[in-house]
Amino acid sequence: MSLLEMKNVTVSYDGYCVLKDASLKLESGDWLMVVGPNGAGKSTLISAAGGNAPYTGEILIGDKERTAMKAREIARRVGTLTQNHSVGYSFSVRELVGLGRYPYRKGIIGGKDEDDARMVEQAIQDVGLGEFADRSLLTLSGGELQRAFIAQLFAQDPNVLMLDEPTNNLDLIFQKEVFDLLKKWVAQKDRAILSVVHDLGLARSYGNKALLLDRGTLVAYGDMDSVFSDDMINGVYKLDMRQWMSKLYSHWVN
């Protein structure tokens, strides 16, 4: 049984089709990189899978259709990280991360148990925000804020993470840290990641599968090497990618 499966998912806004007939499957241990130029429908794919965009087709979470599941049931299996966080009120990091335990609350009042508190502290430690736990979100830098949201996902402990540009606005060191963190996370049992990544170098190094989109259409899907073949990539990006990447990194090799 796959952790997440999309079958012929199509998304249209006002009659304009932004994602057409996308199908994919996530098995345990998969890190599927969704790549493609701007406007290819990458974010839309994540939105549809996260329930943030109206779609036709089927999305199976585990063995159940998404639409037949309760919101909390979905949240225990799938966690979504969206782009652009603007925080209006001065919640603390711990309060934000603590919300990740929401799908596990029992009863109307929803008392917290010690497991919850422990997982929250662990998640905060994992993303390296230990000393920031009581800080207001308004005082964090972009990178720290992104890590706080990732900690919330870790506390939520789903099977599948769906990440839209997880290292947007992060400098190189944080990029490496976050990707290493996610690599460790996905290596555990029954876990998979579906992520949109602009940086093809990062995508190729960390993912094991890729999905190439162009103007809403799925161009290639499968193992990293088959999708990142010269024909596919060059055709979509209209650029000799191998030459460009070699030139870009030539100063760093030797």
Place this chain on the structure above:
Amino acid sequence: MQLHKLDKNRISNNKLPHWEYLAFIAAVFVTFIFCVSIGTVKLPWTDVIHYLMDHVFGTVHEYEVASAPQIMTVRVPRVICVALSGMSLALCGCSMQGLLKNPLAEGSTLGVSSGAALGAIVAIAFNINVPFLTLAGPTVMAMLFAFGSIMLILFLAYRLDYSLSTNTIVLLGVIYSMFISSIIMFITTFASEKIRSITFWTMGSLQGSTYTEALMLLAVLLICSAVILSKAEELNAFAIGEDNARSIGIDVRKTRLTILVAVSALIGTCVSIGGSIGFVGLVVPHMTRMIVGPNHKRLLPATLFSGAVFLMIMDLIARVILRPRELPIGAVTSLIGAVLFVFIFAGTRRNTR
């Protein structure tokens, strides 16, 4: 690089500590005694306490001012109604600010209060009544119009701007309020014999409130605040962002509808008893947030208490400042609220820049 001022007090834990509850309850009680004792005839605070004891515990006391009991039969229900209205309006503002992630959201800025006032006015002008319940006509109409107003404004806001930004909502609220006041003017022209009671609804006043009204308000407040307080964690998630709320497994649609129904029932009841009283739901949650932080588990209960204190003081000012004439309470809250709001707004902008 943005610089942020770190305010230790605004970082909050999950629950309000016991001493804070005690402090809030004490503040409400002291303000209550103070507000009952002051008025056209000044009463000693001991008389107020004796009066309350006589009525609650059945004791018998001598009064220093002979007419004290007669004066208090009028003042006590009024101040109770004021306190309950303050609680309700502040709670409504607080939950809407969380729900819409918008620090400017409130009954009067969203046009919900004026919508509710229109409902009550329509009921009076056209003699709409619920059978067997004489008070209920304006109340039910005010609730229905309050809910209708919220739904209409949110529907328009979503159509214009899916992200529900502060500017869109406030702008729509202002436009909607103007639209409503023009309709109220039309009705006033056609139902001129009822002009006095119609003016009362638009200005707001709790003069002559009765125990019956206090009981009705208390009943609605008990139910609605229970609903809203049980959604404290959901409100936290909404205050961080609707997408985030959805991601952690909140049924966004259902939660939003539940809270909006509770809010419109409360605003409708308040408006039907005291007319439209603006700015309470805007200023009180802001000030309370500065004391207890943004976590709704602490903020919502704290807002109830501070709302009561705030409106009792506003009502006192309305009663005594131009003694023996009395100002409409809505005029006082708007005047003081608007000024306070400028300062608060300037403060929050300094903090978030």
